[in-house]
Amino acid sequence: MKSGRSVYTIEFSHPQKNLNSRTKRNPEEVFGTAFSDYYTKSFEKIHNRTEKNNTLFVREVPVFSNGIADLLAFSWNSQSEKLHREDIFIIRSFEFKIKDWRKGLMQAYRYRNYSNASILVMPTDRIENARKSIETFRNLKVGLWGFDCESGKISRIYTPRPRNVLSQKSRTYALKKVLNEFVDL
DSSP: OOOSSOEEEOOOOOGGGGTOOOOSOOHHHHHHHHHHHHHHHHHHHHTTTOOOOEEEEEEEEEETTTEEEEEEEEEEOSOGGGTTOGGGOEEEEEEEOSSOHHHHHHHHHHHTTTOSEEEEEEEGGGOHHHHHTHHHHHHHTOEEEEEETTTTEEEEEEOOOOOOOSOHHHHHHHHHHHHHHHOOO
């Protein structure tokens, strides 16, 4: 299995590519790439209490009927003979939004179907309105982080503890999709 500090992608027919054939990247994509790069380098520091010693980072993973997560982080312990057991994985999902925090919150909540923790990430200078509704995030158990592209600083406003997923069927689908792509079976 691949692990380490690289961010991988899964090739699929992305619906946004059907809308416009523009060649320049959109601001949300630039923001997401910057966050992903910084987060992968800072994972151990940010999640210093995790007992998992391997992590795989994958961008834009489509999970049937649950949307396309902007970033997934899969964590597990190194005993490869147990990779077929779904319960050894912790899945963290991230949704990136530049301004529409309500839409981002709805998308991040959907990812709770298959991930143990789901977090909305926004630019630090645009997060104030979302911060005012932090109780909504807490009630839905969806995290809220700010990220400053220039300084590379992550502001963790609320981070939910990893918990059971809402749909075991969706979790199985997400794990198989990623494991089939990145594990030599």
